[in-house]
């Protein structure tokens with residue numbers, strides 16, 4: 451045997467030994483199955499609160515596949531590591547979580563380990579859910595257990611090696627999971643703490659609003675809530691890095707979370723729309739008020755000149771006579787000029803104050819112009835038609851460049867036309 455072979459052998463022995471040690475530490479016991487709990491075990495208040503908490507946690511949004519039954523799972527999450535399917539979380543014994551005791555449910559939410567003892571992947575946002583208090587987890591469990599049981603087995607999740615070895619999540623959790631519940635921050639009011647709790651735990655705002663590292667974990671510290679990317683949409687920062695030209699204030703946050711539209715900002719157009727439709731809009735007033743108090747605390751004090759800015763911008767918009775302005779007048783103005791014409795369609799947000807115009811990435815605007823807004827966060831907002839077939843890449847580029855440079859007064863986005871073509875291709879099948 452030559453030297454290299456010997457080295458390779460001892461190296462593989464080392465890797466094997468390390469693997470064995472990891473395996474021993476990472477093995478988790480199965481929690482014994484139980485008979486599904488009876489509805490009479492839970493109080494009506496518990497179940498009602500559990501329903502609100504399930505809405506806040508968007509369980510339905512991720513656990514219901516298109517055309518499938520509520521919470522029966524099977525929604526596909528395409529990650530860089532492969533495709534993960536959400537589980538059936540109805541109380542069906544064979545295919546869902548019907549045989550899960552409360553301790554089994556709690557372990558999944560707090561530590562990302564399921565009843566059988568398998569590690570779950572963080573496409574399930576347990577790194578946020580872990581921060582939930584026990585009493586709330588109990589109410590959530592009560593609500594889930596009294597829902598209709600659906601017999602459905604989602605497709606099997608198969609990731610590429612080595613990510614298919616669920617045991618590997620032991621190391622990931624060791625690095626990136628800080629088990630909850632969330633501690634109280636004594637420097638802030640009770641309401642602020644309540645808002646932080648709701649937003650950071652079941653609300654999992656940071657799952658989309660924080661950037662992630664190469665291992666797919668949220669970046670913390672000053673990166674927390676500083677913006678991210680989800681399903682090809684750029685997600686604006688909610689902390690002091692917010693791109694909004696007028697700072698978000700308490701009233702605007704309340705309006706946005708309740709209706710999907712804030713008069714000084716705009717609408718929830720992409721992945722934020724279901725978060726509002728299925729989640730935030732269902733919350734009681736005091737929960738929303740607390741979340742708004744928490745988020746507003748990251749913003750500078752509010753300059754109250756939102757209206758002026760948008761009216762000025764609209765006048766400017768109507769006077770301008772560049773190719774972009776003409777394109778806008780022809781394709782968009784009928785619906786997007788607040789001060790003129792009959793109000794035929796939904797809310798017709800003034801685009802001037804929209805965070806997307808001030809973002810480093812044009813992606814959200816490109817998506818909205820190509821495919822419109824087919825599923826408004828709340829029906830009153832109306833929907834917007836897509837322009838995929840009416841406008842070519844060059845026309846869209848001229849139009850967006852006008853919005854960016856004339857209205858938002860920012861440097862134009864580089865390479866816009868190519869970006870439009872890329873997104874057009876990526877979203878082809880959706881139209």
Ligand code: HEC
Nearest residue numbers: 504507508509512535536537539558564570571573574575
């Ligand atoms: C962002 C999407 C997302 C949201 C929101 C979400 N889940 Fe999940 N959940 C998943 C995915 C994906 C899996 C499967 C993970 C895996 O296979 O490793 C999962 C797995 C689970 C499991 C493990 C089930 C099993 O049989 O192993 C439970 C329990 C669960 N989710 C409960 C919930 C509850 C309760 C909520 C709402 C409070 C919720 N989830 C919200 C994506 C989500």
Ligand code: HEC
Nearest residue numbers: 716717781782785795796797798799823826831832833834
């Ligand atoms: C038929 C009316 C109509 C036309 C034409 C139209 N829009 Fe819209 N647009 C709407 C409505 C209604 C909404 C809000 C929809 C919602 O939230 O569900 C909207 C929303 C938007 C948003 C999201 C704003 C935000 O706050 O995030 C953008 C961006 C936008 N439109 C751009 C355009 C552009 C650019 C054009 C021209 C190419 C255009 N729209 C043409 C009706 C229209």
Ligand code: HEC
Nearest residue numbers: 653654655658683685686694718719720721722723725805
């Ligand atoms: C599934 C991912 C996702 C989750 C979870 C999520 N957001 Fe969002 N959010 C987005 C995206 C994407 C946008 C921007 C595009 C759009 O309208 O969808 C957005 C936009 C927003 C905006 C508008 C910001 C601006 O400057 O225009 C606010 C405010 C907001 N989200 C608050 C929240 C809060 C509060 C939570 C937690 C309770 C939350 N979001 C959870 C994806 C998410």
